[in-house]
Amino acid sequence: MRILLDEVTKTFGDVVANDHISLTINPGEIHCILGENGAGKSTLMNIIYGLHQPDAGRILVDDEPVVFESPRAAMERGIGMVHQHFMLIPVFTVAENVMLGDEPKTSARLLDYAAARRHVVAVSERFGFQLDPDALVSELPVGVQQRVEIVKALARDAQVLIFDEPTAVLTPQETDELIAILRQLSAEGKAIVFISHKLREVRAIADRISVIRHGRVVGEAPLGSTESELAAMMVGRSVSLTITKSPPRRDWRSSTVVSGLTVVGSDGAVAVDDISIAFRGGEITAIAGVEGNGQTEFVEALVGLRPVSSGSVTVDGAEVAGKAVKDILAAGVGFVPEDRKANGIIGSFTIEHNLVLDRLSGGPFTSGIAMHRAAIRENGEAAIAEFDIRAPGPTALAGTLSGGNQQKIVLARELARPLALFIASQPTRGLDVGSIEFVHARIVAERDAGAAVVIVSTELDEVYNLADRIVVMYRGEIVGVVPPETPRDVIGLMMAGIPAAEAVGSAR
Amino acid sequence: MTDGIDIVRDHARSALRASVSAAGRAKAWIAVSVLVVLVALLVALTTSQRPQAVTVFTLAGGTEAWQLPPMQVPTLAAGWVMTVLFAASAAWTCVRVLRHRPVGRLPLAAVIASGVVAFLVAAGAGQTIPVVGLLSGTLLLSVPLVFGGLSGLLAEKSGVINIAIEGQLLAGAFSAAVATSLTGNVFVGLAAAAAAGVLTGVILASFSIDYLVNQIVVGVVINVLISGVTTFVYNQVLVPDGAVWNTPERLPDLSIPVLSDIPVIGPVLFDQSLIVYAMYLAVAVIAVALTRTSWGLRVRAVGEHPLAADTMGINVTRVRWRNVLLSGLLAGFGGAFFTIGSVGAFTQDMTAGQGYIALAALIFGRWKPLGVLSAALLFAFANSIQQTLSTLGLTAVPQQLLLTIPYVVTVIAVCGFAGKVTPPAAVGDSYGKGI
Numbered sequence: 001m002r003i004l005l006d007e008v009t010k011t012f013g014d015v016v017a018n019d020h021i022s023l024t025i026n027p028g029e030i031h032c033i034l035g036e037n038g039a040g041k042s043t044l045m046n047i048i049y050g051l052h053q054p055d056a057g058r059i060l061v062d063d064e065p066v067v068f069e070s071p072r073a074a075m076e077r078g079i080g081m082v083h084q085h086f087m088l089i090p091v092f093t094v095a096e097n098v099m100l101g102d103e104p105k106t107s108a109r110l111l112d113y114a115a116a117r118r119h120v121v122a123v124s125e126r127f128g129f130q131l132d133p134d135a136l137v138s139e140l141p142v143g144v145q146q147r148v149e150i151v152k153a154l155a156r157d158a159q160v161l162i163f164d165e166p167t168a169v170l171t172p173q174e175t176d177e178l179i180a181i182l183r184q185l186s187a188e189g190k191a192i193v194f195i196s197h198k199l200r201e202v203r204a205i206a207d208r209i210s211v212i213r214h215g216r217v218v219g220e221a222p223l224g225s226t227e228s229e230l231a232a233m234m235v236g237r238s239v240s241l242t243i244t245k246s247p248p249r250r251d252w253r254s255s256t257v258v259s260g261l262t263v264v265g266s267d268g269a270v271a272v273d274d275i276s277i278a279f280r281g282g283e284i285t286a287i288a289g290v291e292g293n294g295q296t297e298f299v300e301a302l303v304g305l306r307p308v309s310s311g312s313v314t315v316d317g318a319e320v321a322g323k324a325v326k327d328i329l330a331a332g333v334g335f336v337p338e339d340r341k342a343n344g345i346i347g348s349f350t351i352e353h354n355l356v357l358d359r360l361s362g363g364p365f366t367s368g369i370a371m372h373r374a375a376i377r378e379n380g381e382a383a384i385a386e387f388d389i390r391a392p393g394p395t396a397l398a399g400t401l402s403g404g405n406q407q408k409i410v411l412a413r414e415l416a417r418p419l420a421l422f423i424a425s426q427p428t429r430g431l432d433v434g435s436i437e438f439v440h441a442r443i444v445a446e447r448d449a450g451a452a453v454v455i456v457s458t459e460l461d462e463v464y465n466l467a468d469r470i471v472v473m474y475r476g477e478i479v480g481v482v483p484p485e486t487p488r489d490v491i492g493l494m495m496a497g498i499p500a501a502e503a504v505g506s507a508r
Numbered sequence: 509m510t511d512g513i514d515i516v517r518d519h520a521r522s523a524l525r526a527s528v529s530a531a532g533r534a535k536a537w538i539a540v541s542v543l544v545v546l547v548a549l550l551v552a553l554t555t556s557q558r559p560q561a562v563t564v565f566t567l568a569g570g571t572e573a574w575q576l577p578p579m580q581v582p583t584l585a586a587g588w589v590m591t592v593l594f595a596a597s598a599a600w601t602c603v604r605v606l607r608h609r610p611v612g613r614l615p616l617a618a619v620i621a622s623g624v625v626a627f628l629v630a631a632g633a634g635q636t637i638p639v640v641g642l643l644s645g646t647l648l649l650s651v652p653l654v655f656g657g658l659s660g661l662l663a664e665k666s667g668v669i670n671i672a673i674e675g676q677l678l679a680g681a682f683s684a685a686v687a688t689s690l691t692g693n694v695f696v697g698l699a700a701a702a703a704a705g706v707l708t709g710v711i712l713a714s715f716s717i718d719y720l721v722n723q724i725v726v727g728v729v730i731n732v733l734i735s736g737v738t739t740f741v742y743n744q745v746l747v748p749d750g751a752v753w754n755t756p757e758r759l760p761d762l763s764i765p766v767l768s769d770i771p772v773i774g775p776v777l778f779d780q781s782l783i784v785y786a787m788y789l790a791v792a793v794i795a796v797a798l799t800r801t802s803w804g805l806r807v808r809a810v811g812e813h814p815l816a817a818d819t820m821g822i823n824v825t826r827v828r829w830r831n832v833l834l835s836g837l838l839a840g841f842g843g844a845f846f847t848i849g850s851v852g853a854f855t856q857d858m859t860a861g862q863g864y865i866a867l868a869a870l871i872f873g874r875w876k877p878l879g880v881l882s883a884a885l886l887f888a889f890a891n892s893i894q895q896t897l898s899t900l901g902l903t904a905v906p907q908q909l910l911l912t913i914p915y916v917v918t919v920i921a922v923c924g925f926a927g928k929v930t931p932p933a934a935v936g937d938s939y940g941k942g943i
Contacts, residue, residue, distance in 0.1 A: 051819070072821025087816035089809050090933070100809050101820035103802035110800045152820075 001062055001078055001159040001191060002026055003048065008057035010043055017043040019215040020057065025160060030182060030192040032202045034221070034234055035212035037403070037430045041195045042084070044212070045162050048193075049081045050074035072101070080153025084165040086145050088152075090138035094131055095120050098152050123155050127184060142290065143174035150181065160191040167201055171290050172460065172492030179205050197234070199227040199241075200461070235433045241461075243437075245444045248468040254281035254316055256302075256421045256452050261311035261321070263294075263301040271297035273476035274311070279421060279452035284443065286455045286467035286484075290495050294476035295456045296338060299423050302454075303335045304328040316420050329358055332420035336410050336427050338456070340403070344410040347399025351391055352380030354398045355413050383412040388438065404435025411442055419451040426457060440466060460488060472500075539605065543598040546623065550594065553630040554587035561633040569640040569775025571763065576771045583633040590626030597622055620886075624893070635900045642896050643776045647784065648850065650881075650888035652677055652859070654787050655842020656866025657873060657880035658794055659705075659835040663712075664875060665798065666831035667811040667934040671727025672712050673839045674863025675734035679704040680843020682738045685854035686746070688756035688847075697756060697848050698783070698841065705840015706833050708734065713832040717825055720938040731863075739856050746854060754853045759783060783841075783849045790838065795877035807831060811932035814939040824939050839863070875931060 003025040010018040017040045025031050035041045046052045048059065050068030058065050061077055068074040071081075088097050095116040104115040120133040129147055137145060146166060153161055163182070167175045182205060186192050196202050202209060209221040211233045221233055232238045256279040265271030271294045279285050287295050300306040302313060304325040313321040315331045329335075337343035345354045356365045356376055364375050380394030387408040391401055398409055407427070414422070424443060428436040443466060447453045457463050463470055464484060472479040472494040480500030482491070493503035561583035568575035597618045604611045628637055656673045663670035670676075680701035688697030708730055716723040746754040759781035768778040798804035806827055809817040814824045847854050865887060872886075873879030 049819075070821065071819045075821055081819070083819070087813070087819045089812045089816055091812055091930075092809070096805060100805060100817070101822050103805060105802065110796075111802055111805060 003079075003160055003191065004060040004063070005044075005048070006058040006060060008044065008047060008054045008059065010040075010047060010052060010054050012043075016215050018047070018054070021212070021215070021217050023210055023217065025191050025193055026208075027159065027191045028186055028189045029207045030186050030194055030205050031208045031210065032194045032196060032206040033210050033212060034196060034199070034202050034230060036197055036234055036432045038432070039212045039234075040215040041212055042164055045081065045164055045193065045195060048074065048160075049079060049162060075156050075158070078157060078159035079162070080156060080158030080160065081162040082146065082149040082153065082164065082166055084168060086149050088137045088145055088148055091136065093134050093136055094140075094148050094151075095133035097137055097148055098123075098133075098155050102156060119155055120151060123151050127154065127181060129181065142169045142292075143171070143177065146170070146174075146178065147181075158190070160193065161185060162193040162195070164195045165197075166194070167196065167198060168458075169291060171495040172488055173496060175201065198461075199230045199234075202230065203227065231433060239433050239437065243440045243444060243465055246448070248284065248447065249282040249450075250468075251281035251283075251450060254420045254450060254452060255279060256316075257312075257314045258302070259312050261298070261301060261313060262309045263297045263306055264309050265294075265297050270309075271476050272301060275476075275478055276311075277471065277478060277481070279454055281420070281450045281452050282447055283468045284447050284453040284455060284466050285469055285471055286457060286463040287471045287473055288457065288460065288463045288491060288495060289473035291458050293473045295473050296425065297476075298473070299335070299425050299454065299456055302328075302421075302423060303333055329417075332418065334414035334417065334419040334422045334451075336407070336414055336424035338425035338429065340406050340410055341399075345398045345406050347397065349398055350380075350395045351384065351389065351398050351401075351409055352376050352394035354409050355380055355383050355416075358413060359416075379416075383409075383416070387412040387442075402432075404431045404438075407431060407435065407439060411439065415442065415446060418449075419446065421454070422446050422451045423454045424456070427455060428457075428459075428462060436462075460491060463491075464488075537606075540602045543602060547591070547595045547598065550587075550591045550623070550626050550630065553627070554584065554591055557583045557587065557630060557633045559584055563629050563632040563634075564636040565628075565632075566636055566638050567640065567772055569644070569772075569779070571768070571779060572771060572774045573769035574771055578636070581629060583629060587626060587630040590622050590629055594619065594622040594626050628893075631897060632900060637896065637900070640772060640775050642892055643772070644780075645892035645895060646885060646889040647776060647780070648888075649891045650884040651784060651787055651845045651849065652842050652862045653866045653869050653884035653887060654791065654881055655838050655845070656863050657869040657884055658790055658877060659839035659842070660867050660870040661794070661873075661875060661877060661880055662807075662831045662838065663835035664870065664935050665811045665932055666807050666828045667814060667932060667937060667939070668712070668716055668828055668832050668835075669723045669727065669936045670712065670832065670835050670839075671724050671867070672708055672730035672734075672836075672863075673866050674859055674861065675727075675731035676705045676708045676836050676839035677843035677846065677859045677863045677866075678731075678738055678857070679708055679734050680840035681846035681858055682742075682843075682854050683840070684844035685756045685847035685852075686753055689753050692757065694757055694759050694848050698759075698844050701844035702837050702841045705836040705838070705843065707836070708840070709833040709836025712836070713829045716938070717828050717832065720940060723936055723938075735857055738854075742854065742856050750853070756848050756852055758850070758852050759848050781849055783845050786841070791877050791881050798877065808932070811934055814934050814937070818939075828939075871931075 005021055005023045007020045007022055008018055009016070009020055021044055033041050033044070043052060047054050050071045050073050053069070059068070060066065066077060068077070089100070092100070095113065098120050099116040104112040104119070106112045117133040120131055124131040124147070131144070131147060131151060137148060140148070150161070166178060170178060182192055182194065186207070194202070194205065203225070206223060209223065209225070209230070211218045211221055213234060213236055218233055221230055228238070228241055231241055258278070259276045261272055261275045262270060263272035273294070275298065287298070289295055297306055301308050304320070304323055308321045311321060312319060315333060318331055320328045320331050320333070341347065346357070353376070356379060359365055365372050365379070377394055383389065384391060384394060389405050389408045389412070391405060398406060427439050427443065431439065443453060443455065455463070455466050467484045469481055470484055470486060470491065471481050472491060474495065474497040479494045479497060482500055490500070490503045493506060494500060498506070563581050563583045563586070565579045565581070567579060597615060601611050601615050601619055656677055659673050659676065660670050683704035684697040684701040687700030688694050711730055712726055715721040715726040761779055761781055762785070763779040768774040798807065806817065806822050809820070809822060810824050810827045818824050843859065846858050866884070869880055869883035869887060873881070873883035
């Protein structure tokens, strides 16, 4: 089945998400759509899948114009989608998720669970993977949940499968397994659309690469393109993908020592299990791991956002575990939260006010209950200049800015004080390449200024780019601390809980 | 050697888990102290009885073919036996809870049952306790709670909070009374009650689903609106001209042949009005439909993750609309019980918060039809005991204090079910394209 997009255009308010996009999706081909966050990839795929309707342009399936008013219509024409955020119901079993919307029934009009189970097993075995139809989805690892999504589409006999950033939540090994599955699907004649901004993967699997920038198709990239050629095409200018940094000056004098830290997650289970580690000044420690293995809870406990069950944390010798956030910040801790919109900025506040949120008692910006508006304005203007925040001015609302500029506000605020410990959680998630360069440079600069820097990232590229040493977390424990020269597949195995020594052995 | 280390580690871990669930432990300790107080009260009550005292339980309803003779028990001996049983089962449960071990339903039932029986034996010294009356009172008092709870269940399973159950019950009670009075036909009254419920469902659905207004706000507004409208009409029309507007016939009791002749169970369960049989049917049908039909699967999917349901081709808006209307239908129908199912005439605000208690039954019943039924029966039993006791003269303990005991038992039951209670994940969330 061949899908042809002909001049598809979609606008949301003033924003043109897709601007006269034309693409061809061929059977038996893995077609990668490469573009930065916000380039319009997901909108395009939602149009093909019937979640959005195009304002102009046509979709042709096998040369026949079609209009998909709903996902159901798209599914009936053989289009399946594996969403970035899985469209699975956690409290349902695999079989229930797969049959939902197209349920087999017994002669008494009741759900035919036996038929649904058989269907799941048959489809998954045909493509060479195992799925337990009676397993609760919420209890499955992320990689397996993704297979449930794939089986969901295949069970409806999808001929075109759209994968929206499918590797964002996977370990490198799971990514390899996914790529193998994709190859097999395409060998069976399915058309695969693979949306990603990760250059490495795109290079690894693509039969065809289309690059999208600012809602337009920039063109097709030749298959042999290097990563920097792809990046240049994606961003529109040449970019440096790696950062040059001097060797770390490890300094024990300003160090943060964590011992026996145990933290309970929001679900009441132990999320951080008896972690002991030291972060030295002048060194970047990158915490790698698949999302949800306690990294979030760990850093939240360090900054006092989450109660500490037991253990101690000292910053420059002062105990901070269990203290109030205010006291911990005063001890010289800076923090970039992973969800900047929820926890990093207040969208309905101006840039200048966001910049002083942590210094509203005493100090140069306030006295008593009064704010010093001139000082705050001056501070805002200085930060906008120093951090290259692209905004109309210091009184612009933070929520109206792009993700990269919002992150720069957070950085400007947190780095305004001398820090002993700087923690950045997913510092470049969702940012464009230009902003990533800037954020990385500032993080390295903070290290060189002598702070102990802790980066939590699920992106291995970022980990390798920044780390002076790599800590891998799995199920709330530290699997190992390894040097940044450690090969990717070793880290990948460690992310699945295999200890460093063993991982080195089996990666060979 | 390694075993020893593992054991130490396991102990450390369990100690940790114990310390982290401080809130759970506090709750367990509250339950423990309440139980201790209860045991003390029962002991005091039992000791104060005369040695010769006898408690009589009548087990016959009067209409069944085979009637059981009244049961006479020596108050002191039986009281002590049941009190000890209660103390023992309660202590066992407490230990389980404090050690974070699961507590089954059977032990909990034993705690409640032994406590209640011990209390009845002691409190009824020298008196006659009508068991059939107590139980059929329970069933009748549970009817609006069950219908209300099922109504909330249908709405919430699809992701819409229905706070308006109180108003829907009231609308049903009012419409049933007026329609039956005017036509002289109870079935018209039942239909009118259901229609009134559906009508309020239309208001709730159109505002909360189509116009994305906060579901709780709409629900509260509906409650206030219906209370106001019925009170106005009641005072302006029903009171001045009650003979025409507010003298409904009542639903006749239909006794089912054979089944109604079973001792105790027969007169309690199978000699009731149509509305009670409808309740049995509603619980059974909803229980099966939610888990075993494609309708139920889709409803649950919409209540858990509407976007996922949408991507699987399910029309979220239609599923929610249908369920909110069904929810209104059930609550309205159940509301008819207040008038034509029991007392007959409508009085101002006669639902008296039962719609909110029904929501509590929904939560306590863990969003499951049989759970709702059990919770409603428990609440209703507490009420029924209170009503039965108020007819018995008691001197040993102040009456007001005794009357609280059923509620205290309920609180302990809630504490005992300390397991995680999870509502449908998307309950209360509006859903629409582009949100």
